[in-house]
Each structure stands twice: as C-alpha cells, then as structure tokens.
Amino acid sequence: MELLRIPVGAWVAGGIDWIKTNLDWLLDLVSVAMRWLIDSLTDVLLAVPAPALILVAALLGWAIRSWQLAVGTAVTFLLIVAMDQWETSMQTLALVLIATLLAIALAIPLGILAARNQAVSSFLRPILDFMQTMPAFVYLIPAVTFFSIGVVPGLFSTIIFALPPGVRFTELGIRGVDRETVEAGHAFGATSRQILRGIQLPLATPTIMAGINQVIMLALSMAVVAGIVGADGLGKEVVSSISTLNLAKGVEAGLSVVILAVFLDRVTAALGNPGDYPRSLRAALARRRDASGPASDPASGAGGETTDPATADPAGATRAL
Template sequence: MFENFRIPVGDWADQAVDWIKDNLEWLLDFITMVVSWLVESLTDVLLATPIPVAILIAALISWFFRSWQLAVGTLLTFILIVGMDMWEPAMQTLALVLMAALVAIVISVPLGIWSARSATVRTILKPVLDFMQTMPAFVYLIPAIVFFSIGVVPGLVATVIFSMPPGVRLTELGIRGVDEETVEAGQAFGATPGQILRGIQLPLALPTIMAGVNQVIMLALSMAVIAGMAGADGLGKEVVAAISTIDIAQGVEAGLGVVILAVFLDRVTAALGNPAAYPSSLLGTLTRRRQARRAAAAEAAAARAEREAVSPRRAPTGGVA
C-alpha cells in the first residue's frame, strides 16, 4: 500500500530555498555585506593588536571577572597558542564566535522575554526551538552556502541558528522564575510593566540569563569547526584541512586552540551572572564591598528609625498647664 507513497518534504524545502534566493537576493546581499564587514573588522582589530598586549588584556579580563588563577592560566595557554603558530586562526575564530554570539544574544534575549510574558508566543516558539536544537548542525550549512556562497557569512548564519535556542529558553526560564509576590509588590506600588521588567524581573533573572549567554557562546564555539567546512577562516578551517590530509599534528594543535578559547570564554562569561561568588576576582571584590556598604547603610537607617520610634517625645515648652 505504501510502496509508492512518498511525501516530498525535501523537494518543498528545495523550492522554498530557490524562491528565497530568487526573490530576496537584495536582502541576502545586504546581510552578506554587513556580516562580512563586522567579522572582518573585528578580526582586523584583534590581529592588529600586538600579541603581548592582546595576551595581557585577556589575562586582565580573566582576573577582573574570575580570578588571578584564571589570569595566569590564560597567560600561559595563550602563549601556547602563539608557540603553536595558531594565533591568527585563533583570533579569526574568536572574532567569528563573538560576532555570532552577539547576534544570537540580541535576538534570543528579547524573544525569551516575549515568550515569558505571552503564552501564545511560548506555544509558537517551543516547537521552533526544538527544531533548531535537534536538527543536525551540518544541515544548516546547505541552505546557508546556497544563500551566501562560501566564506565566513554562511558559517556565522549557521552558528547563530544553532546557538540561539538556549538563550531563548534560559531567558524565559529566568523571567518566569521571578517570585510572583515580588512582581505583585511592584504592581501594588503602581509600577508599569516596563518598570517591573527593568527594575525587578531582569535583575533577579540575571544569573539565569547569563547562564543562557554562556551556553550561546559555548555552542557558537562548538560550531567553529563546522563553519570551517563552509570556508570560514579560523581554527575550524585548520581542523578541516587536518582531516582532509590526515595530519595529526595540525589537528591536535588546532583542536587545542579551540579548547583554550572555550575554557577562557566559559570561565569569564560564567562569572558575569554572579560576580560576588568569585572572591579572587576584582569585580567580585568590588561587588561585595558595594553590597556591604548597602547593608551597613540599611542597618544604620533601620537602627535610626527604631531609636526615633522608641524615644519619648519631649513635651512642648511654654504651653498653658
């Protein structure tokens, strides 16, 4: 019965891709121009920075956000990248990952907020996110290469699509996880929905949102190798070249470069959500001092209010008995 039965889903997708390419060529050309300029500009900045200065900046970032131990590790591992002659591909990969992560975050965080505030949007987005997360990453490269040809643009587009879902999901989870009583208290004081979002929900949901940002960056970095198959310069291209020539040395060095960048980005972004949890970081020290000053000021105000409440008021002088 079903011997000759076939649903041509792939043919429909092929026709949709052809329609987009034929009718939205102006949009694809604009995206290509903007993305190429952004990635190439960031790459030029990273490569134009003297290597010792760039390594020192990375170490200071690690110390400021995480710990002096990570700063020392960053210093040594980045010197290792230079020693393996992988500095230029590493900076090309870093530029691609940062730009893709930035685009994904700009899209995913507003979508997550919208999804948390609307059940209809949540119902629509859930299957779309499931599709984006479970579809093999290599499949994204096929239409991306058709639309944007070979180069960094299809790699970035595929990376953005692949890395967006955790940003949307964790932003929604963070907003929905805010205590309802806190939100109701803000409403009782007459705060608008926008004020509640900015003053209550986003600050309280920040650790969860930053966890989503961390996952977006990690997934973007995991796509570096796949982006190399689309012609994007960087460590991914080195890995692809090593696979094609069975060059173990080149593959190990390029893969180790990806690992070093992954550890650096993971540790730094993980600390952004809760800087006070990392006592060895400069930001954590400053955050704890600010919290201590606020707590001391609140205690002083409470003590002053208590003294004024319990102290007897003096009777007015000069009155008639």
C-alpha cells in the first residue's frame, strides 16, 4: 500500500514565495540596511592601520583579563597579518560583530519576556529547540531566496543561527535570581521595571554574558559557513581552498578563525566574570562604587552589610532601585 505523502516542503516553499512576492519592499529595505552596516564597519576596521588595531585589542585584553591575554593577542594577530589574512579576518569580524549585536537586540528582550511570562516561555521553547537542531546549511536556502548572493544572506542566516542561546541564557539568568531578593524589592514598593533594572538584570549579568559568549561563538562558526553564499571573509577563503584543494590557504584561513574565536571567547568570558579583571581595574571599580553611594541591593546597607528588610528604610531602598 502506498503511503500518504505530506508535502511539507512544498508548503514552506509556497510560504517563502508569498513573502518574496508580497514583502519584496521590506526585504529590499532590510538588505540595504544590513549591507550598509557590514560595509561601514568593515571600512572602519580596515581604515585603522593593523598595528594600531592590534595594540587596541591587546590593551583591551590586558584591561579586562591579564597581561598574558594581551601578549597572546598581539602575537596571534601579528600572525594573521603575516599570513596575509588581515583583510579577510576584519571582514569576518565585522560580520560577527554586527550579527551578534542584532541577535542580542532580539534575544535579550525575548528572554526577559519569557522569564516573566510562562506562556511566552512555553511558546518559545519548541521554536528555539527547532532552531538549534536545524542543520546550519538549511538556513542558507531561505536567506539566498530572500536576499540573493552576497554578504546579506550570510548575515541573515548568522543572526537566526546564533539567536537561541541568547534567549535561553537570558531567561535562565533572570529566573535564577534569588526569589527573596525580588520579594524584598516588592516589599519596599519597587515597580516591576525597577526590580528588573535594579535587581534581576544586574544579578543575572554573568549568565546573560555566558549567553552572549555562545552567541558570538555560533555567529563565528556560521560566518564561515556563510562563505558558501558569497559572504566575504575567512569563510570565502575556506570555501575557495576546498574547491581548489589548496591546503595552505585552508590552514591559514582556519587558523585565523581560531585566533578570532579565542580572542572573542576570552574577552566576553572575562566581561561576564568581574573576578577575572586585573587587580588594578577591580580596585578602580570598587572606588567608583564607593563614591556612588549606597548599593542598589534592597537587602544591603550602605556599607555592603546585610540588613533586616523589616528595619531598613523602604523609601531609601526604593530610591536606590
């Protein structure tokens, strides 16, 4: 007996064709905006002399992590220059940074909404599961259909591929905030927005930064795959080396990807963990907090000592929030 065939693929193709036909003006607008963002950032990165940009990256690594990261950054970035992969690396870095910023701009509000509304969380969970299990190459098909060949479909598919961890980690971080701390904020008369801004987001920052770290790593991996659809950068170099069996070019492009990935991973991991900051930077941040007055934690006093919420000043705590 012949089994019934359900044409799911044809239905999806029909939906994409409908979007292409009826929303062509919107797709053109998105394409122009994405191309402008990528081209502008790429031009800025390439306009700065390589030694100056390497110095800035090394100083950034020292400021937020350690002198070892600064030295490693300088040496490995100089290796990229020596391999003649600097321009392609900056093209890839621009793509990753823009994709990460746009993905975060979507992920954090969605994560906050999911953390505060169980119905939204239940609705988003299977969608995020679907997005994370779908093979990366599949995202290139609708991207090329919407935006043709070039950097724009690469950016579009990178954003979609890198989005889920940002949503999940944001929701996880906000849900993981101590319930008693939140209840203390409510007891002092703080609004939901004040609690979100003054309690939940600060306490969830390490988890959210871990999500941003994952977004960056996924964006970098997808940016390489995006070379298949013509996105300039290291991905295009890898694709070219595969098509011509050029082992030397493939190794150099792949090593450049690894260098960028290690640098971005160490920097974002350190941003999510202030304990990794150099001692001098931690001392400066501590002096700034002391100069700014009482802490914003409603369960803490001005000197950082825990106080009884029942005897604390509700008005002062609310103003701190």
